[in-house]
Amino acid sequence: IAGITQAPTSQILAAGRRMTLRCTQDMRHNAMYWYRQDLGLGLRLIHYSNTAGTTGKGEVPDGYSVSRANTDDFPLTLASAVPSQTSVYFCASPGHLFDLSYGYTFGSGTRLTVV
Amino acid sequence: AQSVTQLGSHVSVSEGALVLLRCNYSSSVPPYLFWYVQYPNQGLQLLLKYTSAATLVKGINGFEAEFKKSETSFHLTKPSAHMSDAAEYFCAVTDAGQGGKLIFGQGTELSVKP
Numbered sequence: 001i002a003g004i005t006q007a008p009t010s011q012i013l014a015a016g017r018r019m020t021l022r023c024t025q026d027m028r029h030n031a032m033y034w035y036r037q038d039l040g041l042g043l044r045l046i047h048y049s050n051t052a053g054t055t056g057k058g059e060v061p062d063g064y065s066v067s068r069a070n071t072d073d074f075p076l077t078l079a080s081a082v083p084s085q086t087s088v089y090f091c092a093s094p095g096h097l098f099d100l101s102y103g104y105t106f107g108s109g110t111r112l113t114v115v
Numbered sequence: 116a117q118s119v120t121q122l123g124s125h126v127s128v129s130e131g132a133l134v135l136l137r138c139n140y141s142s143s144v145p146p147y148l149f150w151y152v153q154y155p156n157q158g159l160q161l162l163l164k165y166t167s168a169a170t171l172v173k174g175i176n177g178f179e180a181e182f183k184k185s186e187t188s189f190h191l192t193k194p195s196a197h198m199s200d201a202a203e204y205f206c207a208v209t210d211a212g213q214g215g216k217l218i219f220g221q222g223t224e225l226s227v228k229p
Contacts, residue, residue: 031215040124042205042219043159050215058216090158094215101166103149104217106158 003027006091006107013081013114021076021110023091031094032074033058033104034066036087043090049074081114088112117142119208121220129228134178134193136223138206141187146210148189149217150180153203162204165189176200201227 007022025032030051035043035058045058049068063085065077078085089110095102122137140146148165163174170182176199180191189206206220 033216035219040221042119042121042221043207043217044219045216048216092159092217101147101164103161103164104159106151106160108158 003105004091004093004107006089006110008110009108010111011113013078013112015082015114016080019078019081019112021078021089021091021112023074023076023107024072025074025091025093025105026072027093027105028071029093029095029105030071032068033092033094034064034074034076035090035092036060036085037090037109038087046076046089081112083114086112086114117146117208117210117218119206119218119220121204121206121223123223124221125224125226127226127228128196130198131195134191134196134200134225136191136204136206136225138180138189138191138220139187140189140206140208142208142210144210146208148180148182149207149209150174150178150189150191151205151207152176153205153222155202159205162191196225196227198227198229201225 004025033048034046037043044060047066049055052071091107092104118141120139150162151159152162153159163172165182173179178193207217
């Protein structure tokens with residue numbers, strides 16, 4: 001593993017079903033983020049975690065939950081999927097929480113289709 | 116509140132022509148600015164970044180961007196487009212007031228015609 005790993009790569013999900021998108025990093029970074037990417041809207045922040053044990057809401061948190069039990073893992077859960085949650089989901093981590101010049105490292109994304 | 120505006124959701128250029136992708140930002144404090152590139156079915160890759168060291172920033176693959184505070188702009192340019200430059204490009208901003216969170220523009224899809 002190098003960087004951020006997301007799973008699954010893609011998924012078709014029936015509306016109303018529960019789904020957990022997995023994100024694992026091997027960089028030992030403190031902060032992790034979940035974004036969704038939609039055409040014409042760019043990337044929007046769903047939830048974030050500045051360190052293990054803490055989480056926060058981003059711009060579009062409704063319908064999603066996260067947990068951060070340890071430094072490496074940051075799963076995103078859709079409790080009851082709806083078609084509007086069809087999107088590409090990216091997990092990301094900044095190189096340094098307090099040095100903003102580092103930018104982010106991104107996972108390869110999960111393409112989710114809710115039908 | 117911070118925001119990023121990318122002018123033009125789609126830009127098409129001929130191979131060898133100048134590439135210009137526009138980005139304007141709003142930030143009440145000195146910003147950190149980034150350009151990311153996303154090739155089809157891939158994640159985002161850092162192209163270049165402005166962190167106040169120099170206003171003209173050079174990135175990978177021949178791209179560069181100039182930070183203009185008076186215009187609140189951070190446009191991305193490349194003198195001569197290659198077919199391999201076809202991708203989605205995102206401008207992003209953060210500052211000390213955002214706790215490290217990046218705010219992204221809507222994205223610009225670059226097409227390169229032979």
